Amino acid sequence: MEEVMGFDRSAHLINELLQGMEFAKELRNRIMNPENKGCLSDDNDDQVALNNSLLEKMLSSFDKTITIAKLLHIQLPLHPSESPHSLTISSPISENSHPDDSPPSKRRRVMMRKWTKIVKMSSERGVEDGFSxxxxxxxxxxxxxxxxxxxxxxxxxxxxxAATKQVQRSDGDESIYQIMYRGEHTCFQGAQAQFDDIIPAQMKSEQQPPPSPKEQEVYVGLSPEGELKVESEQEPENRAQYFRSLSFTPANLQVVQPDPIESYLMSYCSDFDSPTTSVSNYLQVLPYNHIGLTVETSGTEFTEAVSGPNSVTNSPMMDDFEFPIEELLDFGGNFSFEL
DNA sequence: GTTATTTGACCTTC
DNA sequence: GAAGGTCAAATAAC
Structure with missing residues (x-):
């Protein structure tokens, strides 16, 4: 299992995010408390230059984050049989292989959204995901x-x-559990109360099911479910939503130093149910202080999904990467997570 | 008494 | 027929 390699990149990804947030915090402090930064003695041009510099650093950090996310994506196996993450792709091929003209009755189970997460825990019930x-x-x-x-x-x-999940303990490492989720929660009230702590008020009125990603581009944002997402594809209007939601933490972020052995979560999500070939990469911020890297793929043919237009190499991410700093500064909630 | 878990039987799919 | 997934009665826990 290439957990070490995955962890290295995941750790880099998180570090870049944290660095970007540090820059955001500094920028916020400069804007909100100019008197504490000695700006009275500086002229406005210097202040603007410093602020612009911080902003550029933020953008650079998020750029690197996206690049790392892309690298993680590229490392996906081309076929389940080639997967080094033997636990990560457990969905039977039969569930992906229904032809489009299959009778609806034959596709009943296939229509539900499905993804998989791998967690390292001491017990099967050790994982809290915000739902009962x-x-x-x-x-x-x-x-x-x-x-x-x-x-x-x-x-x-x-x-x-209709949400369900399956929990399978790993044969190799008994402390590792693979959790395969199927379907999405429609009972959202229960989880909603718990997301209240991490979703800015502005987001609450905008919650909607995660959109179906399209092609070519990678974006970072927080989903309505509270997931920080690195999307390879996104509708522009939803992209705006996600970027707006990216403002969720920087000012008061509390960082718990990662313990790669106990709390590293690497998630590999497979959505074999969508008729599309789109792929999205999710950096998932779970409630209850966990963060996991989740890669969700969707497609009727797994190989096609990962080897198609989503095997990104040189997408113009910076051209499309917008960061509404004014909204970033709006959110002052606390948020802590660990790796 | 209520709710959650266990487990054998049944259903679905291949 | 085999294997995975779900149902539902029995049982346990609170």
Missing amino acids: WRKYGQKDILGAKFPRGYYRCTHRHTKGC
Whole structure:
């Protein structure tokens, strides 16, 4: 398992984000408290130059972040059978391979959004993701040392929430659990209360299901679900939304030094259900102080999904990377996470 | 008494 | 028929 390599890049990615946020904090302090920065003795031109310099550093950090995210994406296996992350691609091919003309009844399960996360925890119940789950089954899986647990949202009957997840303990490292999520929560109230701490008020009125990504470009932003996303593709209007939401933390970010052994989360998301071939990379900020790198792919054919236009190399990210600093400065909430 | 978990049976898909 | 996924009755926990 190439966890070390993945961690290195993930750590670089996070470090770049944190560096950018430090620049943002400094810029905010300069703007909000000019008297504390000795600006009374500086002329306005110097102040503007310094602020511009900080802004350029922020943009550079986020640029690097996106580049690292792209590198992570490029390292995706071309086919499940070639995956070094043997646990990360567990979805049976049969679920991806329904032809478009399949009867609806045959595609019932396939229509649900699906993604996978790998976590290193001491117990199956050690992972909190902000939702409440009820176990409804357990099954021995062929070739697997440990049984697979089946969970569905507690609000399935009361609110009709169709979200489910499967928890599979790794054969190799018993402290690693693969969690495969299927479907999206429609019971959002439960999680909403917990996201309140990390989603700026401005975001709350804008929440909507994550859009279907398109092609070619990579963007960073916070999804309505509270996920900091590095999107390879995004509709422009949603891109604006995500960038606006990128303003969520910098001023009062609390950084918990990462412990790569205990809390590193590397997530590999597979969405085999979409008929599109789009790919998105998610840097996922989970509630409960976890952060994981999640790569979500969507497509009817996995190889096609990762080897198509999304095997990015030289996309003009800076040309498209906009950062509304005025909104960045608006948000003053606390947010802490660990790697 | 209510809610959550366990587990064998059944269903779906290939 | 095999394997994975879900249901639902029985059981446990609170």
